[in-house]
Amino acid sequence: MQIIATQIRVGMILDIEGDLYKVTYTQHVTPGKGVACMQTKLKNVVTGKNLEKRFRSADKAERANLETRQMQYLYADQDGFIFMDNESYEQTNVPKDLIGDQAGFLAEEQTYAVSFYEETIVGVDFPPSVVLKVVVAPPEIKKATAAASLRPVEVENGMSVNAPSFIKEGDLIRVNTETGDYIERAK
Secondary structure (H helix, E strand, C coil), X not given: CEEEHHHCCCCCEEEECCEEEEEEEEEEECCCCCCCEEEEEEEECCCCCEEEEEEECCCEEEECCCEEEEEEEEEECCCEEEEEECCCCCXXXXXXXXXXXXXXXXXXXXXXXXXXXXXXXXXXXXXXXXXXXXXXXXXXXXXXXXXXCEEEEEECCCCEEEEECCCCCCCEEEEECXXXXXXXXXX
């Protein structure tokens, strides 16, 4: 399926000269003189090599035709992450490098949308945010300031998140899965 270059978004899989690339960064650039363009950073799904490519606004890009299946995350092993297809109950190994830094957001028995291109796994879609329990939080220090100050707290998946000083151990917080940033205290 062809899309206009200005419709390219982070997370899309593009077919460029027969190779699949995942979009990791986009920026729409409008110079004072010249033609507006979409500056992108791409990562080859198979080899992992990075590519920077500039598309003119009028250019068209080929979006890969992907099949999405609902799969349940079961557990991690030394080779990767094991998912089970919710319809066929077939288990599949997803390589660690495909999930990367977002591995901390995987929750056992949670269902994720897994993208396939001709029976090859090319991506796992995470929800925009997850709720995590704070396991280690330094004590709050009273300051004579009205501005909120952030300090690192450790959450149940082992990640460190900068959260406001009023967050204590045992609190549930909502964390952005793309950036790893604190969003809000969860109820």
